[in-house]
Amino acid sequence: MKRTTSAPNLTASAARRTPLFERHVALGGRMVDFGGWELPQQYTSIRAEHLAVRKVAGLFDISHMGRFRVTGEAAFNFLQSLLTNDLSRISRGRAQYNLMCNEQGGILDDLVVYWGDEGFFVVVNAANREHDLAWMRDHAPDGVEIEDRTFELALIALQGPRAEELLPATGFADLPYFGLRAGQVAGLSALVSRTGYTGEDGFEIFIAAEKVVSVWDAILENGATAGILPAGLGARDATRLEAALRLYGNDMDATVNPYEAGLGWTVRLDKGDFIGRDALAQVKREGPSRTLVGLKTAPGDIARHGSVVRRQDRVVGGVTSGTHSFFLGHPIALAMVEVASLRVGETAEVDVRGREAPAEVVQLPFYRGSARSAAAPAKS
Amino acid sequence: MAGRQYTKSHEWLTVEGKTVTVGITEFAQSQLGDVVFLELPNPGRKLEAEESFGVVESVKAASDLYAPVSGRVAEVNDKLAAKPELINSDPYGDGWILKLDLTGELPQDLMDEAAYKKFTESQT
Numbered sequence: 001m002k003r004t005t006s007a008p009n010l011t012a013s014a015a016r017r018t019p020l021f022e023r024h025v026a027l028g029g030r031m032v033d034f035g036g037w038e039l040p041q042q043y044t045s046i047r048a049e050h051l052a053v054r055k056v057a058g059l060f061d062i063s064h065m066g067r068f069r070v071t072g073e074a075a076f077n078f079l080q081s082l083l084t085n086d087l088s089r090i091s092r093g094r095a096q097y098n099l100m101c102n103e104q105g106g107i108l109d110d111l112v113v114y115w116g117d118e119g120f121f122v123v124v125n126a127a128n129r130e131h132d133l134a135w136m137r138d139h140a141p142d143g144v145e146i147e148d149r150t151f152e153l154a155l156i157a158l159q160g161p162r163a164e165e166l167l168p169a170t171g172f173a174d175l176p177y178f179g180l181r182a183g184q185v186a187g188l189s190a191l192v193s194r195t196g197y198t199g200e201d202g203f204e205i206f207i208a209a210e211k212v213v214s215v216w217d218a219i220l221e222n223g224a225t226a227g228i229l230p231a232g233l234g235a236r237d238a239t240r241l242e243a244a245l246r247l248y249g250n251d252m253d254a255t256v257n258p259y260e261a262g263l264g265w266t267v268r269l270d271k272g273d274f275i276g277r278d279a280l281a282q283v284k285r286e287g288p289s290r291t292l293v294g295l296k297t298a299p300g301d302i303a304r305h306g307s308v309v310r311r312q313d314r315v316v317g318g319v320t321s322g323t324h325s326f327f328l329g330h331p332i333a334l335a336m337v338e339v340a341s342l343r344v345g346e347t348a349e350v351d352v353r354g355r356e357a358p359a360e361v362v363q364l365p366f367y368r369g370s371a372r373s374a375a376a377p378a379k380s
Numbered sequence: 381m382a383g384r385q386y387t388k389s390h391e392w393l394t395v396e397g398k399t400v401t402v403g404i405t406e407f408a409q410s411q412l413g414d415v416v417f418l419e420l421p422n423p424g425r426k427l428e429a430e431e432s433f434g435v436v437e438s439v440k441a442a443s444d445l446y447a448p449v450s451g452r453v454a455e456v457n458d459k460l461a462a463k464p465e466l467i468n469s470d471p472y473g474d475g476w477i478l479k480l481d482l483t484g485e486l487p488q489d490l491m492d493e494a495a496y497k498k499f500t501e502s503q504t
Contacts, residue, residue: 046414046439047465234413234439300417300437324416324439331416353435353442 057160066129199243
C-alpha cells in the first residue's frame with residue numbers, strides 16, 4: 001500500500017486489499033489480516049458458509065495468493081529443477097500440485113503449477129510470495145522470465161457439489177480435474193481450472209482485477225436461489241482440513257520434509273535432479289521419523305495448533321491444525337507425531353485448555369467430497 | 381421489571397421476582413463467532429457473583445462465563461446442547477443460558493442498555 005508524506009493515516013491497516021474488498025465489506029464480511037491481506041473470516045456465519053460449500057457451493061476470494069508467470073525457452077527445465085513433482089507427467093492445459101524444497105529437503109512452499117498457452121503460471125501461498133519470488137529469481141538461469149502478476153489478476157474459487165451446474169458459463173462442464181482452459185465466465189474472459197482447496201468439485205477463476213467484481217456478482221446472483229454463499233477464511237480452513245489438505249505454516253514448514261508431511265507422492269526422485277533431491281532420497285531410503293495423523297475429538301474439545309499429543313502418557317507429538325467441523329459435527333485435527341506411535345483406531349490424549357482430552361486416531365481424509373480424482377473415469 | 385441489564389463481562393440478565401435469567405450479549409456473540417459448545421453447571425449448583433460457572437467455546441476461542449449475581453442454578457437451557465448456535469442467532473431470546481434463584485442483592489454496577497452500548501463502543 002502506498003503511503004503519502006502527509007499526516008500519517010492512523011486508521012489504515014498496513015494489510016493489502018484485493019479488488020473485492022468493497023464487496024466483502026458490503027456483504028457483511030468480518031475482515032481479518034491473513035498473510036498481510038485483509039480478507040473476510042466470515043460473512044454470516046462459518047457454520048452456514050461451511051455447509052453451503054458441502055451442499056451447494058461457496059464462493060471464495062483467493063486473490064491474495066501469489067501468482068507468477070514463468071516463461072521462456074528454459075522455463076520447463078527450470079521448474080523441473082526447482083520443484084519436486086514431474087511436470088513431464090502433465091502437458092499444456094493441465095495443472096500440478098508441487099513442493100518447492102531447500103537443499104536439506106525442507107519444504108519452502110506448496111504450490112500449483114499451471115501449464116497454459118503462453119507458458120507457466122505458479123500459484124503460491126500469500127505469506128510466502130516475496131520469499132518464493134526471490135528464491136525463484138535467484139535460481140533462474142538465462143532464458144527464463146518470472147513476472148509477478150499477483151496485483152493485476154484476481155483469483156476466485158467456486159467450490160461445491162453444484163459448482164459446475166451453477167457456474168454462469170458454458171464450455172467447462174467437461175474440463176477434467178486439474179485441467180485448465182481459457183473461456184468466458186459471465187460473459188468475461190477468464191482462465192478457469194478445475195482445482196480447489198475444499199475437497200469439493202469446483203473451479204478457480206483467474207480474471208483481470210478490473211473485471212472480477214462483475215463475475216463475483218454474477219456468480220452470487222445466478223446461484224442465490226440454489227443457496228450459493230460467499231465463503232470466508234473460516235469455512236475455507238474447515239473444509240480444507242476435512243479434506244486433509246495441508247496448510248503451509250501450520251502442517252509444514254522448512255523444518256518438515258515431504259515424507260513427514262505425507263506428501264511423498266509429490267516427490268519424483270527419478271525425474272532428474274532438483275533442489276533437495278539427494279536429501280529426500282536419503283529420507284525415502286531410511287523412512288521419515290515423523291508423520292501426520294488425523295485425530296477426532298468429542299464436541300467441545302477443539303485441539304489447536306501446538307497442543308501436545310500423548311499416547312498412554314508419553315508425548316508423541318503435537319497438533320498442527322485443528323478446528324471444529326460444523327459439517328461432521330465434531331472437532332478434527334492433524335498432528336505431527338513420531339512415526340508408528342499412533343495407529344488408526346487407537347486413542348491418544350490431546351491437551352485441550354489445560355486438560356487431557358481423548359482423541360481417536362482416524363483415517364484421512366476426514367471427509368471425501370465431490371472433487372473428481374485424477375483416477376476417476378470420465379463421464380460417459 | 382427493570383428490563384435487561386448488562387455486566388462488564390458481557391452477560392445480560394433479566395429479573396422476575398426471585399428468578400434471574402442470564403445469557404451473553406449480542407456484542408459477545410459477535411466477538412466470539414460461531415458457538416460450537418458450552419460447558420454448563422448442573423441445576424442445584426450454588427454460584428457466587430463473579431464466579432466462573434462455565435465455558436462457551438467458539439471456533440476461535442473458549443471464553444469463561446461469569447455469574448452476574450449470587451444464586452442457585454434453577455434451570456439450564458437444554459436446547460443449547462444440540463443447538464449451540466442459538467447463542468449467535470438469538471442471544472436474548474432462545475439463546476438464554478441459565479435461570480438462577482437469586483440469593484442476596486443485585487450488584488450495584490449493572491448497566492442499562494444505553495450504558496452498555498457506550499461500554500461496548502469503548503471496547504472496540
